Amino acid sequence: MRAIGFVFLGAFVALSSSCIDPVHSDDVDALGPEAPGVPEGLTHRAGQPCLTCHGGLGPGSPRFSVAGTVYLKRTDTAALQGATVVITDADGDSRSVETNEVGNFRIERDTWNPIFPLRISLSYQGEDATMKTLVNGNGGCNFCHRGDGDSTHSPRVYLRTK
Amino acid sequence: MKRFLLVSMSIAIFAACAGSPKQSTDSAGGADRAQFTPVSGMLLRRCGSLDCHGRIYRNFRLVGVGGRRLDDKYYPDGPATTEDEIDHNFQAILGIEPEIMRTVIAEGGANPQRLTVVRKGRGSEDHKGGQRIGLGDDADICLTSWLASDVDSDACARATTQRLP
Numbered sequence: 387m388r389a390i391g392f393v394f395l396g397a398f399v400a401l402s403s404s405c406i407d408p409v410h411s412d413d414v415d416a417l418g419p420e421a422p423g424v425p426e427g428l429t430h431r432a433g434q435p436c437l438t439c440h441g442g443l444g445p446g447s448p449r450f451s452v453a454g455t456v457y458l459k460r461t462d463t464a465a466l467q468g469a470t471v472v473i474t475d476a477d478g479d480s481r482s483v484e485t486n487e488v489g490n491f492r493i494e495r496d497t498w499n500p501i502f503p504l505r506i507s508l509s510y511q512g513e514d515a516t517m518k519t520l521v522n523g524n525g526g527c528n529f530c531h532r533g534d535g536d537s538t539h540s541p542r543v544y545l546r547t548k
Numbered sequence: 549m550k551r552f553l554l555v556s557m558s559i560a561i562f563a564a565c566a567g568s569p570k571q572s573t574d575s576a577g578g579a580d581r582a583q584f585t586p587v588s589g590m591l592l593r594r595c596g597s598l599d600c601h602g603r604i605y606r607n608f609r610l611v612g613v614g615g616r617r618l619d620d621k622y623y624p625d626g627p628a629t630t631e632d633e634i635d636h637n638f639q640a641i642l643g644i645e646p647e648i649m650r651t652v653i654a655e656g657g658a659n660p661q662r663l664t665v666v667r668k669g670r671g672s673e674d675h676k677g678g679q680r681i682g683l684g685d686d687a688d689i690c691l692t693s694w695l696a697s698d699v700d701s702d703a704c705a706r707a708t709t710q711r712l713p
Binding site: 502503518519520521522523524529537539 | 624
């Protein structure tokens, strides 16, 4: 009887560990804890790659198809509230979404699952900016756009260069 | 005698290791590095964004403007793609299927669809990024003319600057 118990336990452990994606787990861990005083929700983790947690592998829910954070300028961290982000997919279907007080925006996958590649443009009080390249595979803007940028990341999503 | 042997061995080892890597790639597989610059630009534009072949997680990795940069001081949006990055891209495309590449080039670029990079680019083989090069469009002409050792730089320039399909 005890032997059967061991077999079941072993099988459970094996099945559990086979479901863990270590790369994804590392990506989630790399995000670190929530910022003090900012609750989970629409304003949390501004500037971080939303789809790391909300891309379908967890732990966040709901699942997003496109999400990111918009800033006024390339050179500083002031969020741009009230900007309109227009996303157009490969079939020409498009959606508009407005940024909130920390610059975050999101589209839930249940409401729209666009066909990649995507084109993205930004407008705010008569000013426009259009992304020069296509979004080919990851709808999490901050996956490619991170902070001030470096050799492997573009700078934050911004309206003005300066 | 012993000293002479040691010196000779040292020279031989040094000579074996001292070859410029550039010399070995300029004619690798018959591919022409001198004609590759405009092709590199096209590939960067069509395939090399940060969420595709501009990432380190791809077997076929491109570097330069629009994607990952070789120099830590550079950004994806500038400055312009360097010669070192074009060298990197040249080696990257050669390294996918060097034997087939050699054959295609030796046969004047005939049947380029033998190459995975052509099939995936055209979308005729399953490709996460879908079709990035249309059969017969400027990007296709750019790539296949290079494989035929007679690159159409004008087609490459158009494919690099025009609105993406």
